[in-house]
Amino acid sequence: MTVTGWLVVLAVVAGVNPARVVRAGRGAGTSDVGAGTAMAGTALGGSVLVLLAVGGAWIVEGLDVSAPTAWVGAGLVLVLAGAWATVGPLPLWEPALPGRRGALVPVAVPLVARPEAGLVAVAAGADGHRPAVLLGIGLCVILVGAGLGRAPGPAGPSASPAAVAADGVGAAGAAMRVAGWAARGAGALAVAAGIALAVAGVYAI
């Protein structure tokens, strides 16, 4: 194996970035973005990544590349995506499907099943790290549930994400700010993990 399983878990969690889902959910402006919906969406998007990991060896073989080279590609994309998550605008909940269908859009797509996480899953699958991908997705589901289930509830129908964030008044605003910081922190972690993966890929035999 080119990299350790723990690095794969870190890369999956940082790539999926559950804090970004939490922050989007916190700023949804409706009361129906429950932890269950977000967790279901995370599991749904995560299942796409698990499928990619399961087929990773075939995908990589079909592309005529080696697992170390796949890690280089995944690592570089994770670095770029992580940098964007760190300094760029964080995604909002809207536009979203109503009610529990929000698990599909925006949670599963585009918040969880993202190309950078998909590449990590493919490389991990090709390198024998399918369990690590599964563990990473499981952690993401738990973190999303914890983030949306324990802190103060949604800001309310009248509060737009921008207003909540800008106002900064009240528990909802504070929770959203914390989630934002966590999302940016996860972005920085993705940068670090991506560098580690790319370097490991370069120096693999």
Added chain:
Amino acid sequence: MRARGVGGRAARAGAAWVLVFALVRVVVLLPEGCPPFDVATARTSIDEAVDWFVRNQNDDGTWLYRYDRAADAVVPGYNVVRHAGVTMSLYQAAAVGADGALDSADRGTAYAVDHLVRHDGWAAFEPASDRVTTGASALLLAGLAERRAATGDTGHDEVMADLARFLVAMTEPSGAVVDAWDAASGRPTHGVYSPFFTGEAFWALTLMHEAFPADGWDEPARRIGSYLATERDDAEGYWPAIPDHWAAYGFAVVATGEGGWDPLSDDEVAYLRRQAELGGVQVRYESQRVDSFPRWLLRGRRTLGAGLGTVGEQIGGLWEVTGADARLVEDRDALAERGICVAGMLVDRQVSADGAIAAADPARARGAWFQFDHTQMDDQQHAMSAVILALAMLEEDHGDAGVVEDDVP
């Protein structure tokens, strides 16, 4: 309105997937081309390379050094280190039964033995210059040791000892090996080192110890090996570290030899693993190279036959170590995969009999490796050695036991 917004968001997400995967495929995940390689193609390749040397050997034992296929012209110049390297490589070919290799190598050896510089009880190979390089003598000695092991002929034992004494005289207490002996001043050029000669001297002295285990050649050999593993890159200012195929040859002897060697130190094992990593990325990178646009823009042109050959030699030597040292055994399959990939690329890039028909001088083109229409004798040397080393990997991977051994003369 909402549905359209949601649909657009999903569509953008899908487009991002397609765009990212396409970009990564085009820029990073380029196909790694490892052409098929088996014992038959390896044998043909080795024979063709040997025949190139036989056809292009001069009456005095030297070989055609450099040839320009486009101009059909011999490019002037010669290099004695490469002369010794070719001689050694031909002895390797003789050891796996290639017809004509032993005779051609012996003629190369005769030229070298006729051009020895003698001083202070040692001998060194240098026909013309005041710069008596360590490398030429080291590779000549390695070749003679390979010859002795393959044929049992002890006729060169004295000159082998003379050459080995020169190498020891050029070795500093730290294990660093001086680049050359200056005939004008009668002294080694202390403070001047070659990126290759140190490993060459290391390998040659390990082979000397294998041939003459009671004569104490192991001490200077291990001193040099330790220096290579722990100090050389820092002391001589190499960054990134030098991928050293000669060191790999030497450590393979230490790990697999019968000379009662002490086990490899942890530092040496760590060094060998780093070397394997350097070899691995070079193979993967080279296997992505295609000389047509746009691939060459992203990866550059394909490397020299000598360049790719040395990578194969390095991996071949490291692969041998992994069979003898449990600390490196986990790397064995990956190294075999890379080594066979190198050999496949080399065979694929060698000028075949059919490919030489259209050449202005087929005798100089056939069996050779060209880059930009130029070939140099060390292209054939290193490429042939890499293919020879990969034969053993095939034997293990495909159960072709006996194919190589049965042909040893």
